Amino acid sequence: xxxxxxxxxxxxxxxxxxxxxxxxxxxxxxxxxxxxxxxxxxxxxxxxxxxxxxxxxxxxxxxxxxxxxxxxxxxxxxxxxxxxxxxxxxxxxxxxxxxxxxxxxxxxxxxxxxxxxxxxxxxxxxxxxxxxxxxxxxxxxxxxxxxxxxxxxxxxxxxxxxxxxxxxxxxxxxxxxxxxxxxxxxxxxxxxxxxxxxxxxxxxxxxxxxxxxxxxxxxxxxxxxxxxxxxxxxxxxxxxxxxxxxxxxxxxxxxxxxxxxxxxxxxxxxxxxxxxxxxxxxxxxxxxxxxxxx
Amino acid sequence: xxxxxxxxxxxxxxxxxxxxxxxxxxxxxxxxxxxxxxxxxxxxxxxxxxxxxxxxxxxxxxxxxxxxxxxxxxxxxxxxxxxxxxxxxxxxxxxxxxxxxxxxxxxxxxxxxxxxxxxxxxxxxxxxxxxxxxxxxxxxxxxxxxxxxxxxxxxxxxxxxxxxxxxxxxxxxxxxxxxxxxxx
Numbered sequence: 001x002x003x004x005x006x007x008x009x010x011x012x013x014x015x016x017x018x019x020x021x022x023x024x025x026x027x028x029x030x031x032x033x034x035x036x037x038x039x040x041x042x043x044x045x046x047x048x049x050x051x052x053x054x055x056x057x058x059x060x061x062x063x064x065x066x067x068x069x070x071x072x073x074x075x076x077x078x079x080x081x082x083x084x085x086x087x088x089x090x091x092x093x094x095x096x097x098x099x100x101x102x103x104x105x106x107x108x109x110x111x112x113x114x115x116x117x118x119x120x121x122x123x124x125x126x127x128x129x130x131x132x133x134x135x136x137x138x139x140x141x142x143x144x145x146x147x148x149x150x151x152x153x154x155x156x157x158x159x160x161x162x163x164x165x166x167x168x169x170x171x172x173x174x175x176x177x178x179x180x181x182x183x184x185x186x187x188x189x190x191x192x193x194x195x196x197x198x199x200x201x202x203x204x205x206x207x208x209x210x211x212x213x214x215x216x217x218x219x220x221x222x223x224x225x226x227x228x229x230x231x232x233x234x235x236x237x238x239x240x241x242x243x244x245x246x247x248x249x250x251x252x253x254x255x256x257x258x259x260x261x262x263x264x265x266x267x268x269x270x271x272x273x274x275x276x277x278x279x280x281x282x283x284x285x286x287x288x289x290x291x292x293x294x
Numbered sequence: 295x296x297x298x299x300x301x302x303x304x305x306x307x308x309x310x311x312x313x314x315x316x317x318x319x320x321x322x323x324x325x326x327x328x329x330x331x332x333x334x335x336x337x338x339x340x341x342x343x344x345x346x347x348x349x350x351x352x353x354x355x356x357x358x359x360x361x362x363x364x365x366x367x368x369x370x371x372x373x374x375x376x377x378x379x380x381x382x383x384x385x386x387x388x389x390x391x392x393x394x395x396x397x398x399x400x401x402x403x404x405x406x407x408x409x410x411x412x413x414x415x416x417x418x419x420x421x422x423x424x425x426x427x428x429x430x431x432x433x434x435x436x437x438x439x440x441x442x443x444x445x446x447x448x449x450x451x452x453x454x455x456x457x458x459x460x461x462x463x464x465x466x467x468x469x470x471x472x473x474x475x476x477x478x
Binding site: 024090 | 310314315316318319320322323324326327336339340341343344347348349351352356357358360361362364365368414416417418420421432436437451452454455458459461462464465466467468469471
């Protein structure tokens, strides 16, 4: 066994009394140790979460508690009450999420209150990119976008999605042949939260969620089709005007859905649908950033 | 409730049982234990676990969940600190005189211990108050004279964490000696 280089206890006095005597003889100002402990604690705390030395943090916290004579445990009743507050906050958050989804559903059910009229030929050619035929349908109920290469003969029942959640964008796009354009800018305060991927037989749906501290969200919904598949999507809107915004020769349609601004367009086998608690101008900036800046 | 939801709930419960108190202590240390900031410590602890609950399905696959909790707590504390602008205002430094007095006190404690008649009984009494982990460390470090690197390997922690643990053991023994003489 490797011995310590500096033997603190002489071999013939290896008794508990000698050891404790030695411990008591070590004079170190608590204030100095405290400063050192805080320095170590702050340094350890600044490490990356994946490689963080949590044992060291734990040791520092315990040592500092000991120096300050505050080794007392947190009262179980106190923990219970704090956890109850977390439960309440979580329920409120769930309620807000549900409310948001409900608004979306409501929007879908009253979709098309006002129709979106476009020149179908112009839209078809604008949306046509590398698809043979793109059709924008409108009726009293829906704004419908369809991009079709050849008839999709697959049974819809077999088009079951395999859903996965991801903690970062690189991971969700990792094995995808077609990569959608990604936002390089989002309004201040919004940050990427998580992503979802739904893999179906003829398309893959990637959804990126951004959120700010007030739980406002921006959702990027990319429907990515294979060359052989047909693209088909309907979008809800309210009675506000649809704004036509052209970027890189691609028409982007910006409209309002309840209290959220939504933009839809298609490019390179991808149907883009961005919706968020943002203004139309901010939406344009997002679109610009996705198309390589202003 | 689906099986996945149940597993997520069970995992969240496990996180709370294992780390709630630790995260609270950590937040408390980050604000240097200042009594006037305890509400703020409670809020940051609660919000750390609120975030964990929201992201529980991702956390199950996280390589270092404990690291995630500490990082989230640290970020929340920093965020609140920034918004309060109180860091400088409430910084508490130990008065130099108090610190020097503590050294004097250490010297006295050593003299009393050295002059105590029944040293063995005293030692047995003090050492019996160490918990199992502390007793193991006492034996390994002092009796078996294992090095810090050996101990770090044995206890599966970093060298710095081990040094801190040894410091904690010494400090506890000093406190126990003090308590002993205060009682007797």
